[in-house]
Ligand SMILES: Nc1nc2c(c(=O)[nH]1)N[C@@H](CN(C=O)c1ccc(C(=O)N[C@@H](CCC(=O)O)C(=O)O)cc1)CN2
């Protein structure tokens with residue numbers, strides 16, 4: 243049985259699209275059963291609709307109780323009975339309820355070679371530090387920020403003249419492949 247995937251996105255959703263494309267082409271031992279976002283306008287939601295995948299939006303309103311938001315997100319995701327939760331450009335930290343419910347079944351893809359450059363601005367931070375090589379990492383989410391068990395990682399060189407946009411786009415090409423490969427590896431490891 244293919245893994246049931248719930249994919250969480252906040253922006254463009256090109257990593258989600260890589261999963262949807264791999265699924266459509268029979269290269270994914272998984273099925274995206276739902277897409278969720280904290281941002282109502284996220285383009286990833288349009289990608290879900292185009293693929294006929296149900297979606298939901300769960301914004302964190304200013305001043306809202308964070309633990310309640312986390313419990314509600316947990317219930318929304320749990321409703322789709324995922325085998326694996328994929329955080330693919332989801333820009334919110336998961337809290338205790340979410341982590342307790344899904345345990346080691348949450349993965350995230352990050353645009354740097356962890357443990358270097360954790361957080362929301364990994365590409366800009368790598369450029370600011372002047373490193374010659376950065377990369378992409380897929381890891382299991384834990385209670386820290388980008389501190390979980392690393393499942394896959396690959397270096398990406400920083401080229402002369404790179405800016406955040408050009409470097410991030412090259413990293414995302416690697417992330418898309420690593421993410422599909424990691425889902426397939428986790429599926430194989432289950433059987
Ligand atoms: N408990 C965890 N949750 C998440 C992790 C993680 O490692 N542990 N990874 C992220 C993705 N991520 C980078 O990889 C990341 C996302 C968001 C933040 C952050 O500080 N977010 C702020 C709000 C930002 C905003 O909405 O503009 C917040 O949540 O308050 C840091 C790292 C997925 N979740």
Ligand SMILES: NCC(=O)N[C@@H]1O[C@H](COP(=O)([O-])[O-])[C@@H](O)[C@H]1O
Pocket residue numbers: 251252253254255256257258330331332333351352353361362363364414417
């Ligand atoms: N810390 C989390 C983080 O930086 N996530 C990053 O957001 C991008 C999402 O791209 P997409 O919206 O095109 O899929 C990806 O590079 C992902 O690693």
